[in-house]
Amino acid sequence: MRYRSQSVAYWYFAFALILFGLQLVFGLLSAAKYLGPDPLLNILPFDVTKTIHTNLLIVWVLTGFMGATYWIVSDESRSELYSVKLAYIQLGIWAIMGLTAVIGYLFGYGTGNKLLEQPLPHKLAIVVCMLIFLYNIGMTVRKSGRFTTTEGVLLLGLGSSALLYLPALLHYENYVVSIYYRWWTIHLWVEGVWEMIQGSFLAYLLIRLSGADREVLEKWLYVIVGLVFIAGILGTAHHYYWVGVPHYWLPLGGFFSALEPVALIGMAMYAYFAMRRTGMQHPNSLALHWTIGSAVFTLFGAGLLGLAHTFPDINKWTHGTLITAMHGHAAFYGAYAMIVMAVIVYAMPSMTVGRKDEGSTIGYWAFWLQIGGMFGMTLSFATAGIGQVYLERVLGIGYLDVQLKIQVHFLMLVATASMFAIGVGLFIYDFFRHAPRLVPLDDDEEILPHTAPGSRLANEQTG
């Protein structure tokens, strides 16, 4: 940590990880309900636990994005933040918004619109937080006078996320039209502007972890952004299958979403070759695991598993089955959960006191248990989904009878999800067991007696 104000990132990360923990509680509850019968049927039914599970995901990932951005922008612009106070006010509003939304869901307050369940006051609070955040970041960059490409892509991603949230505030009397615009927020976030954010985090981490040249990496960042949007914007079409829109969205969806993995392959190759050409220049190899892991898991979860059911001729059979849950879990985890954890792990040694630079044994256990657990969950959803498609959609057996026949996959889901939860628990424990550092490190101050020779300060500028 070179700048005092970077310590705000710690509190964003802390809040994000608490919500991540809570998300898993509700995820495990939802998974257990697949095994049934449900003793909580009339107190805490599936729709409530599932709403909380997905909403916590969105809130914690966004909290992580914000914390990571505050950390990265200081580093990239080589400056203190414009206003630390504003950053804390923003976190306060954000935390109240997030927690009251969850409590509201427990009592049935919500819009009942998938992933956009936040009541209107909460949606407005989200907009206010976004504006404070963008203002604070924008002013920091302006004040410093140093604006890198990585920052530019990051800011554009965050700004567009705020803009694309606006259609979600409107109400439509025609349900089909409301579906049409719902995807402007959801799809263009996760398969568009959030990938810009992921790409720029990746660039930041690779520039610092590897010896790769900033010019080269930032050039590739532009290529990735271009590829993301060529495929991503028109790829929205794959959400317009079978929902009552004109027929031409079918071939468009097939073609452009088949292109979507290209950007993800680009991202994975980018991470791999950056390391391969120039080697590891930084002692934090755990952060490297998370960074490369995110690029590879995104390619698997978002790219490969998305492609698996994106063509209309296949999707007409798989649409609305657990196949979608398979893709959703692996894609979101790889692209967004892992990249946030990569930044956290990268920042941790210098953000907290008394931590080794290269990561801890607990940190590695957390990484591998999560990877293994999520891979197992993905396989559970995949096998359940394939069974469901064949029995329910092809053979024409009733939904409820099919769910009975695929119970064994739900057992596997609960088992692997538990393994994943242990990994997340270890990650959270590892984060909180060291106190936050409140004053910046000097260049010659060492984080801890380090074992790797030639290690350098955690966020030393190489670019």
Add this chain to the structure above:
Amino acid sequence: MNKRQTRIFAIASTAIASLVFLVLTVDSHRQFPKLTNSDTITDSVVRGQNVWHEFNCINCHTIFGEGAYYAPDLTKITEHRGAPYLTAFMKDPSKFYDEQKHRRVMPKLNMTDGQIADLIAFMDWVSKVDNQGWPPRPILVTGSSIPGTDFSLTKQQQSGEASKESGTLPPGQRPVASGNDPIALGQALFRTAVPTCAACHSTAPGVNLAGPTLANIAATAEKTIASPDYKGKAKTVEEYIRESIMEPSAYLHPGPMYSANGTSFMPTTYKDSLSKEQIDQLVAYLATFK
């Protein structure tokens, strides 16, 4: 490529894709009224959409295949089942499904009659939207298109042996006791009467076995009664179904595989082997298939 060129690539590709997307959005709006029959979006449909949102239905069910995957897809539900059945179901789902057997059941939501009627109006509007012919074959809530496929393996073997006490109810079927809703009793009877109705009749749309499918039987009955070819005595859907069970040859379903020389191939034994109450139950059950 140098950095400037890659930047131009990023900006240009984003701009072109956005432009195409916006043009298609305008064109989609031009087509929405026809595709979604927007002139049929009545106040009741709009209120029904609010009910759909208020009860957070989408976080268990799917419509248009979107939602959670914990409960059946409802896109075409009003094509399969009539409003009286859907109303009875929503008032108390546990009357028709058993949580111990199916391992999940819909909670009782305490909706008002008005809310239920609006929700059905909304679902009916949904079912008529032109959604590119999805689903490619009907998605059933329960039961099976092909007889026996919803059984467990043991049950399949037992039913092959046709022993009486084996019980031909699939594992998910709600156990029934006298005093239950007649529709639930009729549903069980459909699988247990001897000879079993389900051996020759499917309740899945478009699946004709030795007998014609009973999906849409209510609509078919109305059409038949109104047609000049019909010579039976029935005036209502219920009477028509009852007549078909008691006297299979009173009206012959078109098609050489169902009858010959003016006689239906369906057994004529039900009027003696089933009690009056049992026939009432069967009629109540079959009349739910819109």
